[in-house]
Amino acid sequence: MKIDKNTTLKIAKLSRIKIEDSEIEELSKQLSAIVEWVEQLNEVNTEKIEPLSNVSMAKLPLRKDIENKEDNSKEILSNAPNKLQNYFVVPKVVE
Amino acid sequence: MEFITIKETAQSIKNKRISINELCEIFINRINQNIDLNAYIYYNEDNIHQQLSVHKNQDNILNGIPLAIKDLFCTKSMPTTAASKILKDFRPTYESFVTQKLLNKGSIFLGKTNCDEFAMGSSNTTSFFGNVINPLSKENIPLVPGGSSGGSAAAVAAKLCLGATGTDTGGSIRQPASFCGIVGIKPTYGLCSRWGIVAFASSLDQAGIFANNVEDSAILLQSIAGYDNQDSTSANVKIPNYLESINTDMSGKVVGIPEEYNVEGIPEEISIVWENAINQLEKGGAKVKKISLPHTKYALPTYYIIAPAEASSNLARYDGVKYGYRSENTNSLDEMYEMTRREGFGKEVKRRVLMGTYVLSAGYYEAYYLKAQKVRKLITNDFKEAFEECDFILTPTAPSSAFPIGEKEDDPIKMYLNDVFTVPASLAGIPGISIPFGKSKEELPLGIQILSKHFDEQSIFNAASYLEKNNV
Numbered sequence: 323m324k325i326d327k328n329t330t331l332k333i334a335k336l337s338r339i340k341i342e343d344s345e346i347e348e349l350s351k352q353l354s355a356i357v358e359w360v361e362q363l364n365e366v367n368t369e370k371i372e373p374l375s376n377v378s379m380a381k382l383p384l385r386k387d388i389e390n391k392e393d394n395s396k397e398i399l400s401n402a403p404n405k406l407q408n409y410f411v412v413p414k415v416v417e
Numbered sequence: 418m419e420f421i422t423i424k425e426t427a428q429s430i431k432n433k434r435i436s437i438n439e440l441c442e443i444f445i446n447r448i449n450q451n452i453d454l455n456a457y458i459y460y461n462e463d464n465i466h467q468q469l470s471v472h473k474n475q476d477n478i479l480n481g482i483p484l485a486i487k488d489l490f491c492t493k494s495m496p497t498t499a500a501s502k503i504l505k506d507f508r509p510t511y512e513s514f515v516t517q518k519l520l521n522k523g524s525i526f527l528g529k530t531n532c533d534e535f536a537m538g539s540s541n542t543t544s545f546f547g548n549v550i551n552p553l554s555k556e557n558i559p560l561v562p563g564g565s566s567g568g569s570a571a572a573v574a575a576k577l578c579l580g581a582t583g584t585d586t587g588g589s590i591r592q593p594a595s596f597c598g599i600v601g602i603k604p605t606y607g608l609c610s611r612w613g614i615v616a617f618a619s620s621l622d623q624a625g626i627f628a629n630n631v632e633d634s635a636i637l638l639q640s641i642a643g644y645d646n647q648d649s650t651s652a653n654v655k656i657p658n659y660l661e662s663i664n665t666d667m668s669g670k671v672v673g674i675p676e677e678y679n680v681e682g683i684p685e686e687i688s689i690v691w692e693n694a695i696n697q698l699e700k701g702g703a704k705v706k707k708i709s710l711p712h713t714k715y716a717l718p719t720y721y722i723i724a725p726a727e728a729s730s731n732l733a734r735y736d737g738v739k740y741g742y743r744s745e746n747t748n749s750l751d752e753m754y755e756m757t758r759r760e761g762f763g764k765e766v767k768r769r770v771l772m773g774t775y776v777l778s779a780g781y782y783e784a785y786y787l788k789a790q791k792v793r794k795l796i797t798n799d800f801k802e803a804f805e806e807c808d809f810i811l812t813p814t815a816p817s818s819a820f821p822i823g824e825k826e827d828d829p830i831k832m833y834l835n836d837v838f839t840v841p842a843s844l845a846g847i848p849g850i851s852i853p854f855g856k857s858k859e860e861l862p863l864g865i866q867i868l869s870k871h872f873d874e875q876s877i878f879n880a881a882s883y884l885e886k887n888n889v
Contacts, residue, residue, distance in 0.1 A: 325775065337729065337774045338736070339767055340755035349771070352829060356772055359830055360718040360785065366792050373790030374797060376620060377846030378607040378650040385646065397510040401740030410738050413753050 324354040420444075423579050423633040427478045437481030437525070438469055444483045444527055448577050454550045456562075456572040458488045459495050460528035468494070468525050475523030478636055485578035487569045488529035489536055490516050490624075491613040495526065499615040500534045500544035503735045503742045503761030513613025514648070515582060515624045515641045522640055527578050531568030534763045535732065536589055536617045539835035541567025542822060543765045551597060551819045553861060560819040560861075563593030563835075566627070570597040573627045580637045581627040586618050587720050588815075588839025590625045591851035595814035595864025598853040600634045600881070601627050605872045606846030607652035608638075610645030618727035619650075621720075621843050631852060631881045635659035638874065654872050662875055665883040668702030672880075673807030677713035678838060680816070687813045687863060690855035694811060694865045697887045698880070706807050710799040715792050716841040721833060722776050722789035723844075728766075729773025735761060768829065797845040804870045809880055812838050814851040814864030842868050850877045854888055 325333075330350045334341045341349065395408055404411040420426050420435075420443060429435045445462055474480055491497050491509035498504045512520070520526075533543040540561040541549040549567040551560040552575035562571040566583035570593035573581050583590040585603035594601025602625050609624040616622060624641060628634040639660065644653040674695060679688075695705055737743035737757030744756035762770070776785035803810065816837055825831045842849045848871075851864040865884065869876040 329775070330771070333771050333774045333778065336778060337770050338733075338751070338754040338758055339762070339770065340752075340759040349768070352768060353772060353775065356721065356768075356829060357775070360722050360789075363715055363718050363722075363788050363792050366712065366715055366795065368788060368791035368795070371791040371794050373787050374794035375790055376650065377797065377844075378652065382649060383646070394510070398739075400510060401507055403737060403741070403743035412738055413747060413750050415750050 323350055324357045325350050420579070421576055421629050423478065423482055423628070423636055426482060426579060427480070430481050437472060440481060441465055441469060441483055441525055444578060447575070448527065451552070451575050451577055454552055454571050454575055455547050456530055456549055456568045456575065456577055457485070457528040458498055458500060458531045458546045458568065464495060465525065465527060472523070472525070475521070477522040479519065479640055480523035482524045482579050483527050484519060484524050485527050485530045485569055485572045485581040486516055487532055487566050487581065487583050489532060489584050489615045490582060491615070492516055492526065492529065495529050497529065497615070498546070499536070500532045500546055501762065501766070502545040503757070505545065505742060507741055509613070511613060514610035514645045515614070518641050518643070530566070530572050530581060533565035533567070534766050535615065535728070536565040536584055536586055537728070537765050537769055538564040539588070539592060539832055540564045540822070540825070542826065543763050545763060548822050553598060553819065559822045561596065561822050563596035563815070563819065565589040567593050569627050570594055570599060570601065573597070573599050573629060580633055582641065583625050583627055584614060585623055585625050585843065586621045586724060587843045588836040590627065591839045591849055591864070591866060592815045592835060594627060594851040595853070595862070596819035598862030599627055599629055600631055600850065600852050601625065602634050602638055602850040602874070602877070603843070603848060604638060604642065604874055605652070605848045607650050608642045608654070608848070608872065608874070610643070610648040610651045612645055612647040616731040618724040619731060620727060621724060631878060631885050632660060632663070634850070635663065635878050652872070657875055659875060659878050663882050664879050665886060666702070667698055667880065667883050670703040670809070670880070671807040672698050672703050672705050673708040673803055673810040674705060675708050675710045675713065675803070675810060675812060677710050678812045680837060683813070683816055686857050687816065690863045690865060691811070691813050693889045694854050694884055697884060697889065698811070701883055701887065708803045708806055708810070710803055710841065712792065712795045712799050713841055716796055716844055717833060717837055719789045719792045719796065719844060720836070720840045721772070722785050723793065725769040725773035726777050726786050727773070729770045729777060732766070732770055737761070765829070793844050796841055800845045800847055808869070809876050810868040812866045812868070814838060814866040818857040818859065818861035818863055838866060847871055848874050848877055850881050852881045852885055854884060
C-alpha cells in the first residue's frame with residue numbers, strides 16, 4: 323500500500339484528527355487508492371512548466387496601511403465555546 | 418400567477434399585483450409543504466417576517482424577491498454552518514460581500530440551504546444535516562440533487578425560492594443544476610468576492626447562481642458580481658448589463674467541441690443530448706469546430722491534489738478555541754484539538770484533510786502538490802489555445818443524470834468522477850453554465866455546459882439563451 327498504517331497515523335497527528343485503531347486500516351486503504359489514482363500525473367511531462375498557484379487575472383493589489391481602531395472583542399468572543407472575561411479559555415497548558 | 422421567474426415576479430411587485438408580504442407567504446407555504454426535501458438547513462418563518470417588517474423598497478429588480486442562500490455564505494441574521502457539526506451553532510458577526518449585495522438590492526432571504534459538508538461532495542450526502550432529496554425523484558427511489566450546492570438546486574427546482582446562491586469549486590453549481598433541471602452558472606474566478614464565504618479551496622472557490630431560466634441567472638449574477646478590496650483575488654473589471662446585452666444571434670459564432678470530453682463509458686443518452694445541442698447551434702448559424710484539450714484526463718487527479726491540499730490548510734482554523742464545536746471532557750490542549758476535529762468533521766472532510774496533509778507534507782510536496790500545480794498550468798494553456806479557435810466551448814455537464822441516494826458511496830473515486838466535465842474549467846478559472854437540455858431515458862433532466870474565456874460571461878448567456886429557446 324502507498325500509505326501504510328504508520329503514515330496514516332502520522333498524517334492524522336499532523337492534521338490533529340484523532341483516529342481510532344479500528345479505523346486505520348480502512349482509511350489507509352482508501353487514501354492509498356486515491357494516491358495511486360492521482361499518480362497518473364507522473365505520465366505528464368512538466369519539464370520547464372511553471373507551477374500555477376493563482377488563476378486570477380487581478381494583480382495583487384497594494385493597500386494603504388491605515389490604522390483602524392475598533393473594539394469588537396465582544397463580537398469576536400460571542401462564538402467562543404468557552405470564555406472568561408476577555409479571553410478564550412482552553413484546557414490547562416502549564417501546571 | 419405561479420411566481421417562478423424573477424423577471425415576471427418583479428413586474429407583478431412593481432405593478433402592485435402582489436405585495437412582497439403576500440409573495441413571501443406563498444413561498445413559506447411552498448417550503449412548509451416540501452420540508453421532506455430537506456433543502457434548507459435554516460428556515461424560520463419569524464426570521465422572514467422580521468425581514469419583511471423592516472424591509473425598505475429599493476428601485477431594483479430584486480426588490481422583494483425571495484432568495485435562498487447556500488449555507489456557506491456568512492449571514493448576520495442567520496446561523497452559518499457549512500453543513501458541518503463543527504459549525505452547527507455558529508453565528509457570523511458579519512455579512513458576506515455577496516449576500517450584502519443581494520440585501521442592498523432589497524431581496525428577502527428565505528433561509529440557508531443544505532449542501533455537502535464544507536462543499537466537499539457531489540451528491541449532498543455528506544451534510545451533517547442529512548441528505549437533500551432531488552424534487553424530481555420518482556416514488557420510492559429518492560435521488561440525489563447533486564452537490565455540493567444540492568439544497569440550493571433543489572430549492573430552485575421545487576420553486577421554494579426564486580433563485581439561490583451557490584459556490585462552485587469543482588462543479589458544485591453546474592452538476593446539481595444539471596441533476597435538478599435548472600440553470601446554474603459559475604462565473605470567472607475573481608468575478609464575485611469570496612469575502613465571508615466559508616473557505617474550501619481558495620484558488621478554486623467561486624460564488625455563483627441558480628435560477629429557473631437564463632435571464633434570471635443573468636439578473637442574479639449581475640447583482641453579486643463586482644470588485645471587493647477585502648478579497649485580494651477579486652477582479653476590478655467592468656460588469657456589463659448581462660440581461661440587456663443578451664444576443665441570441667449565433668450566426669458566425671464558432672463553437673468548440675473538445676474531443677477529449679467524449680470519455681469512455683459516457684452513456685449514449687448524454688452523447689445524444691450533446692449532439693442535439695450542437696445541431697441546434699449549427700441551425701442558428703454557428704460554426705462547429707472540433708478542438709483539443711489534451712490534458713483533460715489529468716484534470717480530476719490534479720484537482721484531487723490541489724483542492725484537498727488547500728482544504729487541509731483552510732480547515733486548520735477549526736480547532737475548538739475561537740468558535741464552533743468543542744469536544745467535552747478532554748484533558749490537554751492537543752487532545753482537545755484532536756477530539757474536536759474527530760467529532761466535528763464528517764468522514765469525507767476528514768479524508769480530504771488527511772489527503773491534503775499528506776500531499777503537503779515534507780518529502781511529498783514536490784511530487785504531488787507542485788506537480789499538480791504544473792499540470793494545472795498545462796490545463797489552463799489548453800483552454801487558452803482552444804479559445805483562439807472558438808468563441809465558446811460546448812460539453813455535457815455531468816456523465817450521468819441524478820442517481821439514487823446511496824449509490825457510489827462505497828468508493829470515493831467513483832464519486833469524484835461525477836465532476837469529470839466540470840473540474841477542468843474550475844482549474845482554469847474560466848466561467849461555465851449548465852442549462853437543462855433534453856432528458857434521460859428515465860425522463861430525468863440532463864444538462865449541457867457552455868464555457869468561455871475569462872470574464873466573457875456574456876458569450877455564455879448569449880449561447881445559453883439561444884439553446885434555451887431552441888431546446889429539443
